[in-house]
Amino acid sequence: MEEQILNSVIQAVKSLYGADVDKSALSLGKTKKEFTGDLTLVVFPLLKVSRQKPEDTAEAIGAYLKQNCPQVADYNVIKGFLNLSLAQACWVDTLNAIDADSNFGFKPVTESSPLYMVEYSSPNTNKPLHLGHLRNNLLGFSLSKILEANGYKVVKTNIVNDRGIHICKSMIAWLKHGNGATPESTGIKGDHLVGDYYVAFDKDYKAQIKELMEKGLSEDEAKAQAPIIKEAQEMLRKWEAGDAEVRALWQKMNNWVYAGFDETYKRMGVGFDKIYYESDTYLVGKKKVEEGLEKGIFYRRPDGSVWADLTKDGLDEKLLLRSDGTSVYMTQDIGTATLRFSDYNIDKMIYVVGNEQNYHFQVLSLLLDKLGFSFGKDLVHFSYGMVELPEGKMKSREGTVVDSDDLMDEMVTTATQISKELGKLDGLTEKEIADTCEIIGMGALKYFLLKVDPRKNMVFNPKESIDFNGNTGPFIQYTYARIKSVLRKAEESGVVISDLQADLQLSDKEAGLVQTLAAFPAVVAQAGVEYSPSQIANYIYDLVKQYNQFYHDFQILKEENEALRSFRLVLSRNVAKVISRGMSLLGIQVPEKM
């Protein structure tokens, strides 16, 4: 629609002023609501070729379009702005096309589609997931859906940090204090149980540090010499050496954690196509680094440690292998990348990782490039901001970490409370009520985290909790349920939807809704280019807001003009369709009733 009008404008300029203008030089946008019209052309850029005053230029182009472009029914000029009113038939045609398109807004994935791998989640196995992980998981999942909707093959992947000193700490504490406790014996979810021992370790460690400092050691000395940290380090050495007992305990406790994570992931509605474990990839990374060393890309210091010199690239020197030969985070990421690119034919690798690791990925990109991986320099670090509390960062020491399982529980409980108060779900079965409240509570949480620009830090206030009114998930879900209710009633009462008539007289609100619906594909495309779920969220909110105004101002089923009633039903049906498709890109479900 806009394309056609742009072409007509180009024609107009050619015919009126004999000049060729490029489409990109034209600015055609939605007309602001305080002016009449649907689309607005800004004519200032055309003054160079028209050599006339803005008003005259706009007037001339407007007259030409009205004359020669069937879509343009009328126009008005205000200063340098040419407001175009489109023919009613345009809206009907557009709505018909949307209605007929069962895959509206999405591009199909084909055999020849590029393959995008999206890494997200990437938990440590020593503690349960918190609010920050929640943002990560929802962003990663949503991004994957958006990329799929843009016609890319997507492989969702997770790298589990299952080895290292952190898990050894939990293991040591469990051996000391656990008395053989298991998730079964305690009834505690596996990831939480292991997390409890991680906390217990820290408590012991702190106590020992304090004791040593009282004996006159410096803080650094105390930290290094505390017996419990030495035990953990010793355990890590045994793990690396393949000690059977340590490995068995490690396996056991990690499995508890995985069972817990699986439950959490399932509830969040996220999943993975391929999971990598650091314990499998770190050796590959080590090998790659050694190869790089032989090729002279890296160098070894006298103490045996291996480094990359990135000072020529404007960065610092980076450690790749410790002097004792063990690997660091970067080494593992090199290994993981190596494995992934041998497993899949990856065209684009996207890492969903917090912005605190910007430097890490800058370095990773350079190192992969130096090692000869063609994908190195164009890997994408999807860098998102932190979730903070009103008083600042979450701190485990101060017990302010918001646990994701607890938060999901709270959201669903709140949804249940509100539903009961409003009596919205009376008459449904217990199961239906529970399912609906799950959808609403999770919808509120997900929308809250996804509606803000991923790059920005965001604030979560636990006291005020998450709203269910206004710009929220439930508001959108509610609108959907309302539409479904109308559509159900239409069906029950045998209302027939006739073919839409081209000469319908539509209100501004109706035409505006069609215009907004028609923008959905462009929004999906833009969200794909910019890797931005928030653009989808903001679009849906805008659509829903408009629809609610329409719903308030107009009758649908009670409209006596049959042609108009049909139009409104088809309009409503497609608003529901776009809400549902848009929300699916955010990983949010919509309820039939609420």
Next chain:
RNA sequence: GGUUCCGUAGCUCAGCUGGAUAGAGCAACAGCCUUCUAAGCUGUGGGUCUCGGGUUCGAAUCCCGACGGGAUCACCA
């Protein structure tokens, strides 16, 4: 200090590939349910878009500088 991201209403956020009088939600106040779901709709108040320069017919948006805040620059991950 180097690098980097950010600064819009009391609060949480849109808008940022330059376009008309900067928008929502929350909170406050005032209205709207005998009519398709009031988790809704309507209205009121609330702003030197951190500040200062520059580019432009036009700047919240682009450039430079200052100020303020976050992140990072580990033989942690």
